[in-house]
Amino acid sequence: MNGVQQVTVLGSTGSIGVSTLDVIARHPRRYQVYALTAQRSVERMEQQCLEYRPRYAVMLEARSAEDLQQRLRRAASETEVLGGAEALCEVAAAAGVDTVMAAIVGAAGLEATFSAIKAGKKVLLANKEALVMAGSLFMQAVRGSGAVLLPIDSEHNAIFQCWPASGSGVSKILLTASGGPFREWTWEQMQAATPEQACAHPNWEMGRKISVDSASLMNKGLEVIEACWLFDVGLAETEVVIHPQSIIHSMVQYVDGSVLAELGNPDMRTPIAYGLAWPERIDSGVAALDIIGVSRLDFRAVDVQRFPCLDLAREALRRGGTAAAVLNAANEEAVAAFLSGGIAFTTIPAVIETVLGQTSLAEPDDLAVVRQADAAARQLAQAVIGRSCR
Ligand code: NAD
Ligand code: MG
Numbered sequence: 121m122n123g124v125q126q127v128t129v130l131g132s133t134g135s136i137g138v139s140t141l142d143v144i145a146r147h148p149r150r151y152q153v154y155a156l157t158a159q160r161s162v163e164r165m166e167q168q169c170l171e172y173r174p175r176y177a178v179m180l181e182a183r184s185a186e187d188l189q190q191r192l193r194r195a196a197s198e199t200e201v202l203g204g205a206e207a208l209c210e211v212a213a214a215a216g217v218d219t220v221m222a223a224i225v226g227a228a229g230l231e232a233t234f235s236a237i238k239a240g241k242k243v244l245l246a247n248k249e250a251l252v253m254a255g256s257l258f259m260q261a262v263r264g265s266g267a268v269l270l271p272i273d274s275e276h277n278a279i280f281q282c283w284p285a286s287g288s289g290v291s292k293i294l295l296t297a298s299g300g301p302f303r304e305w306t307w308e309q310m311q312a313a314t315p316e317q318a319c320a321h322p323n324w325e326m327g328r329k330i331s332v333d334s335a336s337l338m339n340k341g342l343e344v345i346e347a348c349w350l351f352d353v354g355l356a357e358t359e360v361v362i363h364p365q366s367i368i369h370s371m372v373q374y375v376d377g378s379v380l381a382e383l384g385n386p387d388m389r390t391p392i393a394y395g396l397a398w399p400e401r402i403d404s405g406v407a408a409l410d411i412i413g414v415s416r417l418d419f420r421a422v423d424v425q426r427f428p429c430l431d432l433a434r435e436a437l438r439r440g441g442t443a444a445a446v447l448n449a450a451n452e453e454a455v456a457a458f459l460s461g462g463i464a465f466t467t468i469p470a471v472i473e474t475v476l477g478q479t480s481l482a483e484p485d486d487l488a489v490v491r492q493a494d495a496a497a498r499q500l501a502q503a504v505i506g507r508s509c510r
Contacts, residue, residue, distance in 0.1 A: 125151050125396070128211050130232050131223035132156035133164040135327045136246045136272070139388045140221045141172060143396060143404055151396065155211035157224070157232075160184040166191045169199045175216070176200050178207045180228075208232040213239035219396065221272070222247040225329050226452050227445075227494055230254065234487060240265040244395040246272040248346045249452075253445040254490045255349035270395040271350055275343055277391035278369035278382035279351060293347050294371040294379070296363040297422070298323050300335040302465075303364065307426055313465040315458065323366040323386045332455045336468050337422065341433025342451075345444055348437060355434055362420045367409070384409050428469040432476065441481035442493035449497035450475035457505045467508050474504045 127144065131137045137158075144151045155176040158165050162184050169177050169192055177192070177199050179185040185203030192199055202211070212220050213235045220236035221244045222229055229247035234254070236243045238261050245251060251258050262269050271277050275295050284290060301320050302310050319331040326334070333339035344358050366386040373379045384390050385406055393404030424431050429451075436447035454471040457463045463471070475497050484490045 124149065125218045126154040126216055127151050127219045127221065127396075128155040128157070128214070128217050128236075129153065129221045129223065130157050130208065130212060130229060130236075131221075131225065131247070132168055133158040133161040134223055134225060135325065136223035136388060136392070137221070140223065140244075140392050140396075141168065143389050143393045143402075144172070146403055146405060147396075150402070151219075154214070154217050157208050157211065158184075159228075162187045162191070166195075169197055170195060173197070174199055176202055176207075176211050178202045178204075178211055180205060180208065205231065209235035212236040212241070217241060219244065221392075221395075222250065223272075225249070225327055227253060227448060230487065230490070234258065234261065237261045237267045237269065238265050240267045242268040242270065244270050244272050244392070248273055248342050249448050251349055252342050252345045252448050253494065254484055254487060255345065255444065257484060257487065257490070259349055259352075269350070270398055271346075272388070272391050272395050273343060273346060274386070274388065274391050275370040276346060276350055277394060279347065279372055281382045281394070282370075282372040282380035283351070284372075284374075289374050289376070290351075290353075290372055291357070291375045292373040293351060293353060293358045294373055295340065295343055295347060295358060295360050296366070296368050296370050297337065297340045297360055298334070298366045299362045299364055299422075300337065300339075302335050302426075303362070305426075307466060310426070311464050311466045315461070318458070318465060322364075324388075328459060329452070329455055332458060332465075332468075333451070336429045336465070337427035338429035338433065338451050338455075338468070338472075340422075341430045342448070344430070345433055345437050355437055360422050360430060362422055364418055365414065365416075367414050367417055383411075429472065432469060432472050436476060439476075439481060442484050442490060443476065443479075443481050445484065445490050445493045446476055446479045446481070446497040447472060449494040450501040453498050453501035453505060463505055463508050467505075471501055471504050471508065475500045 153172040153174040157178040189201040222233040223246040318335040371381040389404040436443040
């Protein structure tokens with residue numbers, strides 16, 4: 121490893137990918153970029169390749185790969201361009217790679233993230249949907265390969281930082297949620313919400329899919345499932361707390377009455393830097409927290425009547441098997457339909473509930489079973505969306 125970590129960034133052109141490269145650029149003697157990957161943002165990828173000089177750049181779409189190759193050739197870049205889903209898995213598992221940032225959005229990241237885990241890499245997990253879909257398989261693969269799985273989601277990163285070295289004495293995980301842009305909105309107001317309003321998160325700048333999930337609180341639902349797998353706790357040992365300022369990123373409550381919290385400015389470069397350098401600490405570029413400027417921290421319970429997605433996620437976890445994969449697939453389809461103007465924001469939970477109710481579940485013995493459940497749920501979701509189109 122010659123002291124320099126070779127890093128593959130899956131989803132480098134997205135919000136987490138860009139923040140990851142920002143942290144890496146601050147520490148050129150610690151990190152080198154082995155590979156960058158994206159779906160189709162050729163221009164941004166070209167610029168990243170010229171700046172970070174990765175060994176490989178992978179574009180999911182063949183036409184984008186060709187386009188990138190021509191651009192890089194003109195710029196006399198030495199980066200080798202690959203195309204397709206197989207190549208994503210290859211650069212995640214390659215022998216020369218130490219660390220993989222898993223930052224593809226949604227189910228699309230499942231195979232590449234899994235491939236990094238099976239290869240025993242240090243995996244920085246932002247792609248929560250992959251873990252939600254196949255939690256038992258993921259955790260089994262981590263144990264089998266010796267991979268180091270570090271959570272990047274700010275809540276889970278905070279919990280990881282507050283977790284006891286002994287692993288004992290924890291009574292509860294307290295996941296904080298900002299409440300999103302519709303925290304104070306009535307159901308009637310949410311019925312008329314536009315994609316732009318849903319994506320205007322008050323505290324965090326993120327990709328569009330996770331922004332909508334934050335507005336519906338499905339993001340918190342996915343995070344409850346994520347926490348149960350990562351920290352090996354049951355649903356009863358998790359609680360979601362609305363904390364509008366997003367300064368406390370989550371907390372761990374102990375049997376002796378102590379509660380440990382991790383605080384900071386809401387900027388994903390903090391958990392990313394923590395994951396990259398763990399167990400050390402490095403500069404992330406994030407400003408120090410001005411605690412006097414913050415001055416107050418508020419907390420309240422979630423209104424599950426207005427935000428039914430949270431309970432749908434809990435229900436999927438209770439049902440087990442492929443239920444969480446079905447939930448995730450139905451949510452992805454519903455969110456895409458909302459973002460393209462097909463359905464109302466408040467129809468998102470209705471689509472998910474119908475799909476969950478109409479799907480027979482299987483035991484996720486391998487990724488193929490999970491993928492089948494995902495595909496069947498998407499098909500059903502499309503039919504439900506078709507009937508709900510406005
Ligand atoms: P984003 O939409 O900004 O970026 C997604 C990245 O994935 C892009 O590089 C895109 O090219 C790539 N991608 C999209 N579809 C793909 C496909 N089919 N195949 C291959 N690559 C594909 O998303 P984001 O906000 O950066 O989120 C990434 C992941 O991190 C998500 O799972 C999200 O839940 C999680 N996360 C994000 C934040 C945040 O602040 N943005 C915080 C916590 C967790
Ligand atoms: Mg989060």
